[in-house]
Amino acid sequence: MFETEELGRRVDKPTFKETEPELRTQLLAAQLAIHRAEVPVIVIVAGLEGAGKSRVVNRLNKWLEPSHLRTSAFWDETDEERQRPWYWRFWRKMPAAGEIGVMFWAWYRHPLLDRTYGRIDQAEMDRRLARIADLERMLAADGLALVKLWFHVDRATQKKRLEKREKERMEVGWPVPDVERFADRYYAPEVAAAESLIRGTDTGESRWTIIEAGDK
Numbered sequence: 335m336f337e338t339e340e341l342g343r344r345v346d347k348p349t350f351k352e353t354e355p356e357l358r359t360q361l362l363a364a365q366l367a368i369h370r371a372e373v374p375v376i377v378i379v380a381g382l383e384g385a386g387k388s389r390v391v392n393r394l395n396k397w398l399e400p401s402h403l404r405t406s407a408f409w410d411e412t413d414e415e416r417q418r419p420w421y422w423r424f425w426r427k428m429p430a431a432g433e434i435g436v437m438f439w440a441w442y443r444h445p446l447l448d449r450t451y452g453r454i455d456q457a458e459m460d461r462r463l464a465r466i467a468d469l470e471r472m473l474a475a476d477g478l479a480l481v482k483l484w485f486h487v488d489r490a491t492q493k494k495r496l497e498k499r500e501k502e503r504m505e506v507g508w509p510v511p512d513v514e515r516f517a518d519r520y521y522a523p524e525v526a527a528a529e530s531l532i533r534g535t536d537t538g539e540s541r542w543t544i545i546e547a548g549d550k
Contacts, residue, residue, distance in 0.1 A: 344549050358397050365434060369402050372431035374478045378440045381485030382524065383517045384495035385547040390485070391436055404429060407438035421469070429478075441466055442531060447513070449527040450520050456530070463534030474539035482540055484532060485547040489521045 345353075368375055377394070379387050395405060406427040415423045421441070429435030445462045448454045454462075470480055487495075496517055500510050517524075536542045 344546075361397055362399065365398050365402060368434060368479075369432040374429040374431055375434045375481065376429060376440070376473075376478060377434060377436045377481045377483065378442070379436060379483050379485070380439050380442050380446075381483075381545075381547065382487050382492060382521075382528070383514050384492040384499070385485035385487040386550065387438065387485050389550075390483075391438065394436055398434065402432060403434050403436065405436040405438075408440060408443060409438075441469070442535075446524070446527050446531055449530070450524040452523075459527070459530060460534060463531060467535050467537055470535065470540040471537065480540040482535075482542045484528070484542050484544050486528075486544055487547045489518070491548040492521065493518050 379391055381387055391405060395403065404427070408423065411423065424437075424441055427435060427437065445454075445459060445466070449456070449459045474480065496514050499514065503510050532542050532544070
């Protein structure tokens with residue numbers, strides 16, 4: 335999927351600098367329209383390690399009006415979350431009417447990693463994705479708008495970026511997360527799992543936008 339599709343239009347740095355002010359104006363106008371229409375919006379940011387997801391989220395938080403923007407990250411579960419139904423942790427972060435909720439990974443991280451590392455088989459992966467698709471259809475039927483962004487990066491670029499990040503972490507004494515340490519070893523199975531994830535949850539109510547993130 336990632337090798338054959340057109341993943342996005344590249345924009346050189348001078349063009350970006352020229353169009354950035356207008357882009358920011360359009361984003362703020364869209365945010366104001368969302369607020370006035372009282373439509374809740376979820377923006378899901380997901381993708382491979384080293385694809386620049388954090389930079390994009392930081393930029394959104396810089397560009398958009400913060401009073402109507404809420405950003406949440408979903409990494410490992412807390413003890414409190416483990417004691418409750420799986421989707422409870424997401425319900426707590428749902429955007430209110432007229433609010434944009436930016437979600438790192440949302441409900442996609444665990445299925446992807448479990449399949450990548452072989453903790454579940456494809457049949458279980460398909461069952462989880464079917465439940466996610468049902469959830470997103472329910473949210474859309476209830477008036478919530480979903481924007482799903484998948485950031486893809488080629489193996490060589492990912493390796494280069496993660497090696498740089500590892501060096502920076504070591505210089506300040508920060509640990510390197512396992513998902514980064516083993517990213518190169520599991521690149522092929524993760525891409526295969528990602529393709530399955532996108533096929534299984536790309537529906538009329540919630541389409542994926544795939545972004546080629548190798549070019550900053």
